[in-house]
Amino acid sequence: xxxxxxxxxxxxxxxxxxxxxxxxxxxxxxxxxxxxxTVVAVSKFVExxxxxxAVELGMDILAENRVxxxxxxxxxxxxxxxxxxxxxxxxxVRQAVGRAELIHSVDSLHLLEEIDxxxxxxxxxxxxxxxxxxxxxxxxxxxxxxxxxxxxxxxxDYPSVRLRGIMTMAPNFEDKELCRPVFRAAKALFDGxxxxxxxxxxxxxxxxxxxxxxxxxxATHVRIGSAIFKERI
Numbered sequence: 001x002x003x004x005x006x007x008x009x010x011x012x013x014x015x016x017x018x019x020x021x022x023x024x025x026x027x028x029x030x031x032x033x034x035x036x037x038t039v040v041a042v043s044k045f046v047e048x049x050x051x052x053x054a055v056e057l058g059m060d061i062l063a064e065n066r067v068x069x070x071x072x073x074x075x076x077x078x079x080x081x082x083x084x085x086x087x088x089x090x091x092x093v094r095q096a097v098g099r100a101e102l103i104h105s106v107d108s109l110h111l112l113e114e115i116d117x118x119x120x121x122x123x124x125x126x127x128x129x130x131x132x133x134x135x136x137x138x139x140x141x142x143x144x145x146x147x148x149x150x151x152x153x154x155x156x157d158y159p160s161v162r163l164r165g166i167m168t169m170a171p172n173f174e175d176k177e178l179c180r181p182v183f184r185a186a187k188a189l190f191d192g193x194x195x196x197x198x199x200x201x202x203x204x205x206x207x208x209x210x211x212x213x214x215x216x217x218x219a220t221h222v223r224i225g226s227a228i229f230k231e232r233i
Contacts, residue, residue: 042225
């Protein structure tokens, strides 16, 4: 545990080192290479100075829950790639398309349609993930298995989006082993998806509290906020 108490950002370097070590260990436990897992640094509510320090230390993919937060930081932190991981309202799509390299949280056909429409207007292809609510929690956004399959069958009608994979969240269990069935189910769906969409290469699952379990179950991208940016006392 550490805290300089003098305004130093040294703790961010220590946090990042710890996260990288834990990701590597989890990957090796599951017979994977550590470089198969990408750490996405979640910068929501984080001051620009702290984000810049993380970027200096190699965190070159940043994620925000809200489009307006991404855009407020976009020009202040150059040389990085931005992801949107929170629920995206259709009236905010125009502000996200073309700026967010990857939108993790596509959770309805209506949202997919609007992303395709805006991307077509901008003459670009927008990369997306389909968000699944595997746990069935009412408090979480995401597609059911039936909705997921329906959208998969409709994707050909939306040529300005490119499906890169799946995103999911596990319930906030104190015992992280209870998250394992959710991550395992997501991996099974991801493997099935890749038979139809060989270009799908992203399985985004796992956050600060459960990312090691997610990596063990096949995550390619983990979304880490507090484990990077929170100072431990």
